[in-house]
Amino acid sequence: MKIAIYGYGNLGKGVEKAIRQNDDMELFGVFTRRNPDSLKIMTEGVGVYSSDDIEKYKNEIDVLIICGGSATDLPEMTPALAKNFNVIDSFDTHADIPAHFARVDKSAKDGGKTAAISVGWDPGMFSLNRLYSNSILPEGKDYTFWGKGVSQGHSDAIRRIEGVLDARQYTCPVEEAMERVRNGENPELTTREKHTRLCYVVAEEGADLARIENEIKTMPKYFSDYDTTVNFISQEELDRDHKGIPHGGSVIRTGVTGINGENKHVIEYKLNLDSNPEFTASVLVAYARAVYKLNKKGETGCKTVFDIAPADLSPMSHEEMISHLL
Amino acid sequence: MKIAIYGYGNLGKGVEKAIRQNDDMELFGVFTRRNPDSLKIMTEGVGVYSSDDIEKYKNEIDVLIICGGSATDLPEMTPALAKNFNVIDSFDTHADIPAHFARVDKSAKDGGKTAAISVGWDPGMFSLNRLYSNSILPEGKDYTFWGKGVSQGHSDAIRRIEGVLDARQYTCPVEEAMERVRNGENPELTTREKHTRLCYVVAEEGADLARIENEIKTMPKYFSDYDTTVNFISQEELDRDHKGIPHGGSVIRTGVTGINGENKHVIEYKLNLDSNPEFTASVLVAYARAVYKLNKKGETGCKTVFDIAPADLSPMSHEEMISHLL
Numbered sequence A, B: 001m002k003i004a005i006y007g008y009g010n011l012g013k014g015v016e017k018a019i020r021q022n023d024d025m026e027l028f029g030v031f032t033r034r035n036p037d038s039l040k041i042m043t044e045g046v047g048v049y050s051s052d053d054i055e056k057y058k059n060e061i062d063v064l065i066i067c068g069g070s071a072t073d074l075p076e077m078t079p080a081l082a083k084n085f086n087v088i089d090s091f092d093t094h095a096d097i098p099a100h101f102a103r104v105d106k107s108a109k110d111g112g113k114t115a116a117i118s119v120g121w122d123p124g125m126f127s128l129n130r131l132y133s134n135s136i137l138p139e140g141k142d143y144t145f146w147g148k149g150v151s152q153g154h155s156d157a158i159r160r161i162e163g164v165l166d167a168r169q170y171t172c173p174v175e176e177a178m179e180r181v182r183n184g185e186n187p188e189l190t191t192r193e194k195h196t197r198l199c200y201v202v203a204e205e206g207a208d209l210a211r212i213e214n215e216i217k218t219m220p221k222y223f224s225d226y227d228t229t230v231n232f233i234s235q236e237e238l239d240r241d242h243k244g245i246p247h248g249g250s251v252i253r254t255g256v257t258g259i260n261g262e263n264k265h266v267i268e269y270k271l272n273l274d275s276n277p278e279f280t281a282s283v284l285v286a287y288a289r290a291v292y293k294l295n296k297k298g299e300t301g302c303k304t305v306f307d308i309a310p311a312d313l314s315p316m317s318h319e320e321m322i323s324h325l326l
Helices: A010-020 A051-057 A073-081 A094-111 A125-136 A152-159 A175-182 A209-217 A235-241 A276-296 A318-324 B010-020 B051-057 B073-081 B094-111 B125-136 B152-159 B175-182 B209-217 B235-241 B276-296 B318-324
Strands: A002-006 A026-032 A047-050 A063-066 A114-116 A140-146 A164-173 A195-203 A227-232 A247-257 A263-273 A301-303 B002-006 B026-032 B047-050 B063-066 B114-116 B140-146 B164-173 B195-203 B227-232 B247-257 B263-273 B301-303
Touching: A002 A010, A002 A051, A010 A026, A010 A276, A010 B247, A026 A051, A047 A051, A063 A073, A063 A276, A073 A094, A094 A114, A094 A301, A094 B318, A114 A276, A125 A140, A125 A247, A125 A263, A125 B125, A125 B276, A140 A164, A140 A175, A152 A164, A152 A195, A164 A175, A164 A235, A175 A247, A175 A263, A195 A209, A195 A235, A209 A227, A247 B010, A247 B276, A263 A276, A263 B276, A276 A301, A276 B125, A276 B247, A276 B263, A318 B094, B002 B010, B002 B051, B010 B026, B010 B276, B026 B051, B047 B051, B063 B073, B063 B276, B073 B094, B094 B114, B094 B301, B114 B276, B125 B140, B125 B247, B125 B263, B140 B164, B140 B175, B152 B164, B152 B195, B164 B175, B164 B235, B175 B247, B175 B263, B195 B209, B195 B235, B209 B227, B263 B276, B276 B301
Parallel strands: A002 A026, A002 A063, A026 A047, A114 A301, A195 A227, B002 B026, B002 B063, B026 B047, B114 B301, B195 B227
Antiparallel strands: A140 A247, A164 A195, A247 A263, A263 B263, B140 B247, B164 B195, B247 B263
């Protein structure tokens, strides 16, 4: 199947790399809002096109993977493109998912196309595990821990402070809290008890470090509800020690069974990722395969990870799957 | 929906308890090959029937959960019952799954019914996680660790030795091997390096303990490929300290992404279960809901966990799911 990438940031580059790992797919091209001539991609012999021209290629692309931001790009792009293309995105503004779903669903149904939204690891694989675990253990409690990983949003928030040249923020789960959950203690945990925030900051020469540290630690929504550590380092140190984009986390459900809830069970799904965008891209590519298969079967409209049978993600035949993986 | 239980051992009892935790279900009755009058069940006002009479009730049962053994019961029962009932089983003889699938599929299609086989945690939730992880990380390696948990088959094998009155065998994962896998070392592990076997044995008075221990440790297939520890204890100790049926384990996939496989990722799905049969029963009950929904939609024939969309397992509406779990 022929996959096209719409938007060539970290996620788009991750998709390009993931397509190379899947023999049943090839990259049709990359679409960009920038000048196509300014873009150099990794795959030989594959074109870069202006996003303005995309409709010309609507008969040549099997699935379009939209790699835009959730704040302003995807709410516009995905419904618009779903009219003419099978599409997939990683929309991650949790509160707005129902409205985004409705718009994409209408558009895809009107065009006879298949779409999948909010695909990645959270939302995505973490959501799936919440759904499976809740269905299996109706009497229980859900916990989600993130990290240790880089939060782009928090790093950006620090960079906007006066006197800050660069910054990298790690979200860290509190290990003791996770252990209590894994032991089935069912603790009630506050925001502060679940995660800490670790910041590496490059300041301008002569900047007031105490003021910067205070502005970070008291920043509402981003840092004030957490125990935050601020380390000032040089740009060289930041570039050398903090250039990766790792992330991960755990979805845990603890629940009980038995006539009086006498038996405890713990289900944990854990990710430890060297590259957040490359892993997200790998999930997108597997679901692109499913979108393609669903469209072939005539199942149009918008889907989420909840609506797609696991078999549709795999390149294996049904016989292979039940022989080797079941 | 009305659920019936076919077979009332540990698994059937677990299903009875699980149905009580799900408000959208009620127990229609229990079917047994024993004398129905000899069976006392936990749910008030619900009948116990002879398995010989089951066809009389075919219009009153929405889904039949077949709780028989994989060795001889299920290969006969599931295809026979799938003609007249929506059915679900936990068939776990991995090598025979394709043949079992084919027989159940034919039977269910002939009768316009929906069936799901090999539902539980392994096969079942572990299989699902193997499929998802393989689809997301095509370049990688799978590991499955079991335990610490009771193996009924190995306990039974010890009980057959002359001079043994009772026994309980625990399968234990080797923690160091799991840590190497979680660290992304991709080790090649032999059977002996992955699991150990821990046995608690009650011997007849005056029995030759050295002979019993030797017979256990050298038993082909069951113990000879493992480091096995044998502890002789009294019946009182066995009954007091080893009456539970805990189990669990981890499915881990480690894989790489990037242009040269430079980024490592680890996906782990981990279960820690106080009661193996009650957890298996809880999975069966969630999939019974899916079987019911699929049959209503006209999707007949045999399914596995691979073929069923996660949304079908949940009692939630689609709106609730995407608002609260995605």
